[in-house]
Amino acid sequence: MAKENNPRIPVSQQPFKVQKPEDTTTIGGTISIEINEKKVTVPFGATILEACKENQIHVPTLCHHPDLCVAGVCRICVVEVDGMRTLQTSCTFPITSPIKIHTSTPMVRKARRHIIDLLLSEHYGECYSCFRNENCELQTLAKEYGVDNYTFGHITTPKFQVDRSSASVVRDMNKCILCKRCVRTCIDLQEVGCLEAIDRGHETHVGTFLDKPLSDVICINCGQCINRCPTGALRANDPSDQIWNAIDDPTKHVVIQTAPSPRAAIGEEFGIEPGQSFTGELNTALKRIGFDKVFDTNYTADLTIMEEGTELLNRLKKALVDKDESVKLPQFTSCSPGWIKFIEHFYPEYLDYLSTAKSPQQMFGAITKTFYAKEAKINPEDIVTVALMPCSAKKFECNRPEMNSSGFKDVDYGLTTREMAKMIKEAGIYLPEMPKSHFDDPFGDASGAGLIFGATGGVMEAALRTVYELVTGREVPFKNLNITPCRGFEGIKQASVKLENCVEAYKFLEGVEVKFIVAHGTANATKVMEMLRKGELNDVHFVEIMACPGGCLGGGGQPIPTSEEIRTKRAQAIYAEDESLELRKSHENPHVKLLYEKFLTEGPCSKLSHQLLHTHYTKRGKFIL
Amino acid sequence: MLVFEKNALSEEIELLVDKYGMDRSSLLQILQDIQRKHNHISDFAQQEIARLLNIHPVEVNSVISFYSFLHSEPQGRNTIKLCQTISCDMAGKQNIEDALTRELGISFGETTKDKKFTLEHTNCMGMCDQGPAMLINEKVFTRLDPEKAVNILKEVE
Numbered sequence: 188m189a190k191e192n193n194p195r196i197p198v199s200q201q202p203f204k205v206q207k208p209e210d211t212t213t214i215g216g217t218i219s220i221e222i223n224e225k226k227v228t229v230p231f232g233a234t235i236l237e238a239c240k241e242n243q244i245h246v247p248t249l250c251h252h253p254d255l256c257v258a259g260v261c262r263i264c265v266v267e268v269d270g271m272r273t274l275q276t277s278c279t280f281p282i283t284s285p286i287k288i289h290t291s292t293p294m295v296r297k298a299r300r301h302i303i304d305l306l307l308s309e310h311y312g313e314c315y316s317c318f319r320n321e322n323c324e325l326q327t328l329a330k331e332y333g334v335d336n337y338t339f340g341h342i343t344t345p346k347f348q349v350d351r352s353s354a355s356v357v358r359d360m361n362k363c364i365l366c367k368r369c370v371r372t373c374i375d376l377q378e379v380g381c382l383e384a385i386d387r388g389h390e391t392h393v394g395t396f397l398d399k400p401l402s403d404v405i406c407i408n409c410g411q412c413i414n415r416c417p418t419g420a421l422r423a424n425d426p427s428d429q430i431w432n433a434i435d436d437p438t439k440h441v442v443i444q445t446a447p448s449p450r451a452a453i454g455e456e457f458g459i460e461p462g463q464s465f466t467g468e469l470n471t472a473l474k475r476i477g478f479d480k481v482f483d484t485n486y487t488a489d490l491t492i493m494e495e496g497t498e499l500l501n502r503l504k505k506a507l508v509d510k511d512e513s514v515k516l517p518q519f520t521s522c523s524p525g526w527i528k529f530i531e532h533f534y535p536e537y538l539d540y541l542s543t544a545k546s547p548q549q550m551f552g553a554i555t556k557t558f559y560a561k562e563a564k565i566n567p568e569d570i571v572t573v574a575l576m577p578c579s580a581k582k583f584e585c586n587r588p589e590m591n592s593s594g595f596k597d598v599d600y601g602l603t604t605r606e607m608a609k610m611i612k613e614a615g616i617y618l619p620e621m622p623k624s625h626f627d628d629p630f631g632d633a634s635g636a637g638l639i640f641g642a643t644g645g646v647m648e649a650a651l652r653t654v655y656e657l658v659t660g661r662e663v664p665f666k667n668l669n670i671t672p673c674r675g676f677e678g679i680k681q682a683s684v685k686l687e688n689c690v691e692a693y694k695f696l697e698g699v700e701v702k703f704i705v706a707h708g709t710a711n712a713t714k715v716m717e718m719l720r721k722g723e724l725n726d727v728h729f730v731e732i733m734a735c736p737g738g739c740l741g742g743g744g745q746p747i748p749t750s751e752e753i754r755t756k757r758a759q760a761i762y763a764e765d766e767s768l769e770l771r772k773s774h775e776n777p778h779v780k781l782l783y784e785k786f787l788t789e790g791p792c793s794k795l796s797h798q799l800l801h802t803h804y805t806k807r808g809k810f811i812l
Numbered sequence: 813m814l815v816f817e818k819n820a821l822s823e824e825i826e827l828l829v830d831k832y833g834m835d836r837s838s839l840l841q842i843l844q845d846i847q848r849k850h851n852h853i854s855d856f857a858q859q860e861i862a863r864l865l866n867i868h869p870v871e872v873n874s875v876i877s878f879y880s881f882l883h884s885e886p887q888g889r890n891t892i893k894l895c896q897t898i899s900c901d902m903a904g905k906q907n908i909e910d911a912l913t914r915e916l917g918i919s920f921g922e923t924t925k926d927k928k929f930t931l932e933h934t935n936c937m938g939m940c941d942q943g944p945a946m947l948i949n950e951k952v953f954t955r956l957d958p959e960k961a962v963n964i965l966k967e968v969e
Contacts, residue, residue: 380868385877396870397855397884404870810859811869 207232221287235266235277235288244290247299247328250366251278252415253750254736256375261366262302263328266290274298300332308339310418311346311361317419318609322747324417325364347392352400354586355408355424355579355743360392363420369393369412376736378710379529381406393420396811404811405532407709409525409734410579410603410743423579423744426600427610433571433599434477441571442480442559443473444551447488447641448577448739449604451760455746455753456608457618462756464764467623473575474624476614484574485637486630487550488649489773490782491522492637494544494800495646496654496773497791499729500693508695515539517704517719517727520646522546524584525734525743527804529709534716535806543801547640548574548581549590552597553799554630558786562629567593573600575607577641577742580734592799603744629778635765636773642758643707643738644673644680647731651684651703653774658686658693668771674762676737676751678711679704681727703729708736813856822860824849829864836867839875843882851887858884880934888923888930890968893947896933899940904957908944911958915965929965 208216211230218231222244229238234257239246250261257279265274269287274295277288289295307329314320328334347360365384370393373382381404385394395404413421433439450466459465473481499518505511521527521542530537545553551574556567574581578601584590585598602610611618625631636649648670655663663670663684672682683702686693704727706715712732718724735742737754740761770776787796828845832838842861846853853861853876862869876882894900894908909920912931916924923930939945942954946961953964 374868374871380870383868383870383874385874387878387880394870396858396873809863811855 218282219285220282221285223288223290229282232281232283235268235275235280235282236264238282239266239277239288239290246277246290247331248278249324249328249364249417250368252368252371253752254376255368255371255415258367258371261306261364263299265295265298265302267292267295296332300334301338303329303332303334304338306364307334307337308341310364311342311344312359312419317362318422318425319419319747323419350401351424352402353406353408353424354402354583356401356406356410356413357422357424358401359420359422360394361420362418363393364418365391365393366417367393368415368417369421372411372415376710377407377409377411377708377734378713379405379407379409382412399811405809407525407528407532407734408580408583408743409709411735413579413743414741414745414747414749416747423603423606424582425606426582426602427606427613430571430573430600430602430610433573438569439571440479440563440565440569441477441573442482442555443478443573443575443602444482444484444487444548444555445469445473445575446484446548446577446739447638447761448742448745448757449575449607451641451740451757451764452577452745453604453608454619456605459619460756461753462760464760465618466764467625468618468621470626471621471624472611472614472616472618475616475621476610478573480627482551482555482630483626483633483637484547484551484576485633485640486776486778487547487554488637488640489634489776489779490550490554490800491544491547491640492646492649492653492773493779493783493791494550494796495520495542496650496657498542498544499650499654500657501792503699503728504695507699517724517730518542520729520731521802522640522646523732523734523739524578524580526709526712526732528580528583528807529712529734530716531805531807532809533713535808537716537719538804538806540719541804543797543803545590545800545802546581546584547637548576548601549584549597549802550800551630552585552590553593554782556593556595556597557799558782559629567595570595571599572597573602574598575602575604577604577739577745578735579603579743581744589802592802604746605744608746629781632770632776632778634773634776635768635771637776638765638768639761641739641761642674643676643733644705644731645738645761646733647703647705647729648673649773650729650731651701652772654701655684655686656772657774658689658696660690661688667766669762669766673705674758676707676754676758678708679706679714681705701729702727703731705731707733707738709734813854818856821850821854821857825857825860825864829861834865836865839865839867839872843872843876847882851889851891852883852885854886855884886923886927888927890928890949891930891932891947892965893932893934894920895935895937895939895943895945895947897936897940899936900943900945903943905944907958908946908956908961911961912965915962929968 211217217228219228227242246264249263250258259276259279264277266277267289268275345361350358370382374380381395382393384391433441451464454463454465455461470481502514506514519541552572555572560567581601585601590597636652639645652663681704683700685700686696689697740757741749741754828842832841858872859869862872876884913919916929920931939954944956945954
């Protein structure tokens with residue numbers, strides 16, 4: 188995932204890298220070293236940290252993160268190497284000779300303790316009032332290394348003002364320890380580049396362009412920096428107090444919609460191993476907290492597929508039958524609010540390529556305050572819609588001025604998985620012990636297609652299941668409906684499906700090979716957009732892009748920590764749940780059918796659905812005023 | 813900033829990018845040239861440089877904030893940098909400091925009203941054997957005494 192050989196990193200900043208042999212069985216492929224008097228054999232060029240990890244020797248790290256490039260700035264992973272005058276950082280030291288390493292000598296232990304002590308001397312705030320209490324890497328290290336008093340003092344007055352300007356991300360630089368994980372996330376992993384180290388020496392701080400508030404610079408709100416931060420310096424904008432107020436207000440009808448990814452990850456907040464879904468338990472917990480109705484965002488994910496799929500077929504028809512040259516193909520998905528803000532900033536000239544369909548969250552808001560309000564005979568003014576999302580960008584999305592097509596603010600609050608877990612704990616509920624219950628009607632059932640929206644490639648897979656069947660009248664030709672080319676964590680995936688023996692209405696698509704691309708992480712999105720700019724995507728029809736690495740399940744609102752391993756487990760949980768469902772195709776969802784029969788009577792992409800379920804985008808551009 | 817000023821600045825940066833190459837490593841040279849000519853690197857210039865070098869504006873800002881000879885705020889036409897390190901201090905830097913502030917009527921870190929001078933401290937310039945020393949723009953003056961310092965100021969355009 189981390190682009191180790193990023194050409195944008197100057198040579199001086201690139202870690203000293205050694206050409207690793209592909210085959211470790213060749214001569215010189217491995218090297219024998221000694222770690223703590225124990226003889227081990229490791230691959231040539233592996234770092235000391237990797238060698239130690241392979242041999243079950245724990246070396247503490249702070250600035251190191253499996254998703255990011257090596258930095259070597261925190262110095263906590265120092266070890267002693269025989270023959271070297273000074274301590275060496277194990278994360279940056281490639282093994283090229285038979286060295287002897289000592290990971291626990293008096294010098295190493297003292298150095299580590301002093302490093303933590305020095306970090307704490309600049310780290311403002313107390314642990315018990317911090318939202319990362321008990322999930323803070325600095326706190327854990329301080330405990331591990333016996334830092335029980337502030338040897339070098341402790342800062343008692345804040346140096347920086349907390350930046351609350353952004354709807355999504357709150358930055359409290361007083362808690363920053365300058366590990367630069369957020370900087371590497373923003374510049375290398377996401378290629379957004381809104382954070383960098385500003386000033387020099389003891390004045391150094393992580394800041395934005397000219398230290399402007401976060402809302403004024405080009406931040407896509409993806410929240411990946413929050414997930415990488417080892418301390419409490421970065422956090423999502425927490426609306427839980429307002430939500431408690433709404434729950435406690437008897438005049439308000441509070442409904443919550445829950446997205447697929449939080450269910451696969453919320454267990455981690457309760458100490459459960461990653462990879463277990465808590466859908467039924469979460470429903471019960473939410474009802475016990477006091478939400479009046481618990482709905483499933485997957486329902487509107489199905490609706491999104493209907494709208495977006497129809498839009499794609501319309502575009503294809505215009506392009507192939509009417510030979511309309513103004514039609515923009517490929518069509519890009521519009522489910523990820525981080526990606527939307529990214530394209531608005533970086534590629535505003537390509538906004539027409541985006542599907543106009545709203546994201547499932549916003550569709551749900553609009554449907555709740557119109558159709559549901561009518562059905563349940565509740566004044567939409569009294570409905571408060573909360574969205575449980577794996578995402579911090581959703582908080583920005585629900586505050587967009589254009590998102591009020593029901594006449595009210597469609598979605599009142601976006602809540603992340605972490606904040607939901609906090610609310611559940613606050614209510615005195617231990618989630619894994621809850622009995623299971625189903626979602627509430629009228630949006631109770633959702634298909635597995637909606638569920639897999641949570642993983643990268645999921646929107647594409649769901650769309651193909653529907654589009655292929657609409658066009659040919661048959662199921663997609665993949666075993667068990669698992670469209671495997673869409674799955675996996677490869678940066679950019681390309682595949683195609685051939686349409687044959689089409690039904691009468693879609694005869695114009697006979698023999699067309701539908702090509703699609705799936706990309707995740709905005710760094711990969713940049714690559715796809717550059718391909719589009721060069722005209723390499725002329726024969727591609729549909730592109731799915733998710734702003735976060737791994738898709739929504741690796742979102743900025745998900746439990747901390749995250750890594751490729753954890754994301755894989757969450758994806759497995761989602762795909763397993765999809766396979767366990769009977770209903771797996773969006774167009775077969777009876778509740779969606781009912782909505783089109785009773786409310787959106789003119790079908791997908793009609794006038795009313797355009798008014799409620801589609802949106803428009805703003806050309807923001809890159810210039811910072 | 814007026815539109816034609818912006819256009820002129822963009823053109824200037826484009827020429828500099830052509831001269832030094834479209835690479836991250838040309839950033840410092842471009843910044844120095846802009847600083848020399850305009851006495852500061854405006855936020856517009858920073859973003860133009862970022863755009864043309866295909867890097868992020870905050871990275872340019874980060875470099876400028878790192879080097880004390882690069883400024884993002886407007887400066888006077890001439891910058892006086894008086895060495896504040898210990899050798900110059902012991903050689904009588906305080907007297908020069910007093911003379912300069914009295915002559916210019918500003919304290920350190922400020923710019924004169926006519927935008928002619930900006931007064932700053934700097935750290936060691938390697939002139940420890942010839943202190944006290946000061947730097948005006950890019951020229952070094954050594955073995956200063958208050959009278960000499962004031963006379964030097966009079967000769968500056």
